[in-house]
Amino acid sequence: MTLAPDIAISAKGQYDREGWYQAPTRFSAEDMAKLRASVEAISAQTRPEVVYEKGTEAVRAIHGCHAFDEVCARLVRLPQLVRLAEELVGGPVYVYQFKVNLKQPHEGAAWPWHQDFAFWEREDSMLTDNAVNIAILLDDVHEENGPLKVIPGSHLLGLIDEDTKAAARSGDWTQHVSADLEHTVPATIADRLAEEHGTRLVVGEPGSYYAFHPTIVHSSTDNRSPDRRALLLITYNSVSNAPVAPARPEFLVSRDATPVTALEPGAQL
Ligand code: 6CS
Ligand code: FE
Secondary structure, three states: OOHHHHHHOOOOHHHHHHHHEEEHHHHHHHHHHHHHHHHHHHHOOOOEEEEEOOOOOOEOOOOOOOOOOHHHHHHHOOOOHHHHHHHHHHHOOEEEEEEEEEEOOOOOOOOEEOOOHHHHHHHHHOOOOOEEEEEOOOEOOOOOOOOOOEOOOOHHOOOOHOOOOOOOOOOHHHHHHOOOOOOOOOOHHHHHHHHHHEEEEEEEEHHHHEEEEOOOOEEEOOHHHHHHHHEEEEEEEEHHHOOOOOOOOOOOOOOOOOOOOOOOOOOOO
């Protein structure tokens, strides 16, 4: 049964109401193969943008790839992503942050309950949460390989976290991308919110992509399966919301707030 056009749920309508939205289309297998090849090549390099799971050589995440890899540089300009970000943010956007969270088979560690905006407000002095995360599934994501879990509607609650941690900030960016995060939502609060609002798993076939809000409460578990769960995340920020003087490394916080110009319609990677 197809929804009559007048009751089709708009991306903006669902995103504003629930804090997340799944795009109706998927990237092609060819595009995914190109992205995975770039991720493999970058993961093999020794450079600050590549971080590892604690005490292991398993890559946890790679950062800022759009600034030095040409496939990633094209990806952030694809019209289907730029136009979606512009619609959800309500105006011109730039790439604030780019990362791939690898969540390796058996070794990929959890991401505790948190809100991304807590990091961007407290560590980068971002003024508002008028930004959007676009998450592209590079692998098949299912219930067993540590999918991202979001709490719909929690983006409307402002920042909820252990302010004692905020009071004693480390100033160490590695505490913002490890399994032992500096700014978290206490599990007791997250569990109560999950009871009240329900949860949504970000699962799907490779090439599926979602948008989720910077303030939505989310987490993911350890990956105890043999299947990798690589998630590519592009954060588009409103050009009017660029932090004045971010201190963290540029591969975590872009200094270039020039609006992204989309490639021609139908552009491929
Ligand atoms: O600190 C940051 O910018 C990153 N850390 C987390 C846990 N989520 C937001 C962002 O990717
Ligand atoms: Fe996050």
